[in-house]
Amino acid sequence: MDASHRSADTAMDFEGVRIAGKPDQSRWNIHCENGLVGTLTEHESTNDSQADPRLLCPSLCHPHIHLDKCFLLSHPRYADLEIQKGDFQEALSLTNEAKSRFTHEDLMERGRALIEESIGFGVTHMRAFVEVDAVVQLKCLDAGVALKEEFKQRCYVQICVFAQDPIFSYDDKGIQMQGLLRQAVDRPGVEAFGSTPYVEKSKENQSRNIQWTLELALERQLHVDFHMDYNLDPKTDVYTLLALKAAKTLEWPKDRCSKQFRTIVFGHCTRLSLFTKAQWQSLRQEIADLPVSFVGLPTSDIFMMGRPDKEAGGSERVRGTLQVVQMIGEYGLNAAMGINNVGNAFTPQGSCDPLALACLGVGIYQAGTKAEAEILLQCVSTRAKSAIGLGSPDLELQAGQSADFVVFGNATSTESFRRRNSTKDLVYDAGHERVTVFRGRKVSQ
Ligand SMILES: [Zn+2]
Known part of the structure; x- marks a missing residue:
């Protein structure tokens, strides 16, 4: 047990720690009590050895993670479902086959592994998508x-009931989907509802999907979360704009x-990554x-994206992803x-570590x-929490907040130039020495 724990359940103190988001050279004393940051004061001592x-940095958050279809590629139950091609169609069919075999015990085992590994990396909050459809029903x-x-x-696991399948594009199944989804969102513990308009078979049904999803979320007072505009085709309509118009017409609450x-x-x-500056500005106005x-x-x-046909000989491998750092910096979004x-056919690679994602962001967003490292850290912590309806996007740790943070490094380690001292150290290469604190208690194993 580390020395800073006075009493694991009631109080936790730190003396002279560094805090991500504060000036690099500053040191801080923190006293946490009853799950909150009680006091936060600058550490005055000039003696570094004390x-x-x-x-410390704010705890991490998965704003979007699929709890039910994780680790299908490493669980023996699905060992026969290997990736052969690695494209979207195959991912969909492998996952559908896996879904037909889901059992409660198996969902619990894989989901537990996902949450446990995430906590180990510093995650204390997540929006977990769980699918509802004619095959898995409410399992x-x-x-x-x-x-x-x-x-x-x-x-904190925020449950998002999720329609990966079309809600309107087939007759009897469509009706069944609507009934199942209505039943699902009424379950105690559900806080968000999401759908995938682009799987509908017509433009008209995409619009209906969006409208229906917003109306149900509004009626049941749920957060809403769309998988949207997942293409790089400049000729396609931008459904994000359509959803914004619909939300306005429905008088979505703003306060x-x-x-x-x-x-x-x-x-x-991804379609938005083709926007011109004028289109971004108009999207900003629309929001x-x-x-x-x-x-x-x-x-x-x-x-998943940019797979060339064989004729192209490896070229035309165009990929795109939302340029999140620029969206924040230039457009105030x-x-x-x-x-x-x-660990599934949609994304075989990677761990549950949100900081690995921030690290990838350095390269992918250049x-x-x-300053950009600060934004990237926010994108996997405070901004992610804010997206799912929890708190402000600022990194700033303040008295009165819930005591949710990650402690990097070792209290007894000697001075080393490789010690992580700043936000950019964490984003470039966070290292593995972490302790996760949730509501003032150490929660990682
Ligand atoms: Zn997703």
């Missing part, structure tokens, strides 16, 4: 709600302080004060980054400066 050499939701309860002392406040999230949205956030899913986007899938 200061705690560790670095994934049952497991999701059970896992939310199982982990409630260690991680952050009201009890009805819920957020609207758009994930993927106005609606509580909209975008979630970039770069690990999935770059794996809220954007975050999500892992989306872990965002290497100190």
